[in-house]
Amino acid sequence: MKARVHIMLKTGVLDPQGEAVRHALGSLGFDGVNSVRQGKVIELDLADGTSEATINDMCERLLANTVIESYRVEIL
């Protein structure tokens, strides 16, 4: 089975990289980009039957830093 983990900075945590991307889009002439937030996608190839609780545990203990990041698990 496969799972995809989406990791984003929590609301309220400044994202200087997203902000730099927003500036770059503006300088390419793309108007109206109000905000850019940059995150991470991690794809996991797992033994069949791995529970969502186990994947959440992976996120809590390593994949995300829950001080600043939130995560969402998608089972594929």
Place this chain on the structure above:
Amino acid sequence: MHAAVVVFPGSNCDRDLAVALRAAGARVSMVWHKDTALPKGVDLVAVPGGFSFGDYLRCGAIAANSPISQTVKAHAERGGYVLGICNGFQILTETRVLPGTLLRNAGLKYICRPVPLTVTTADSPFTCRYEAGQTITVPIAHHDGNYHADAETLKALTDQDRIAFRYVNNPNGSADDIAAILSENRRVLGMMPHPERMAEPAHGGTDGAPMFAGLVDQLANA
């Protein structure tokens, strides 16, 4: 005073830190990240700067899950002394020995230069040889040194006098100009600047040396 310097793959300030500690009179053991125990009688664990595990995933995240890191955490929880510098500070936040985290510098650039710091408190074994309010110059060398914590944590750090050093001219966007913080029991210090790189005259200054002298002095009598 017996200090253990932890070495991870990608640590690059481990030997500088050992030299600075020895120059101050400490006995120093190097400890490999796969070790699970500290040498007997270790007073201080020093987690050095560098790029442990290539900064993969997040700075310090992989190192925080090395076998030695649980031992370092247990040492801190027992009331042991721990000093984390630069990547060492990042590792201590990833293991949750210290609160908050270090984000990418606000200006997105890697910064490597000496910066002035204000000594915010002299009430710790790390800062006892300085005077509160004193300005010292110590180099920084980091890409992810932008200290971040929630408002409640920042308030606690201020109220409990746990901010050890502040940047005079905030170079990286750190909340409250924070360059270094102490644990609640004041026995763990995490800092982004490198005192071990300003510890003898050949470095261009010795403003970092009092930290090591103070530690050796206080911990010898502990």
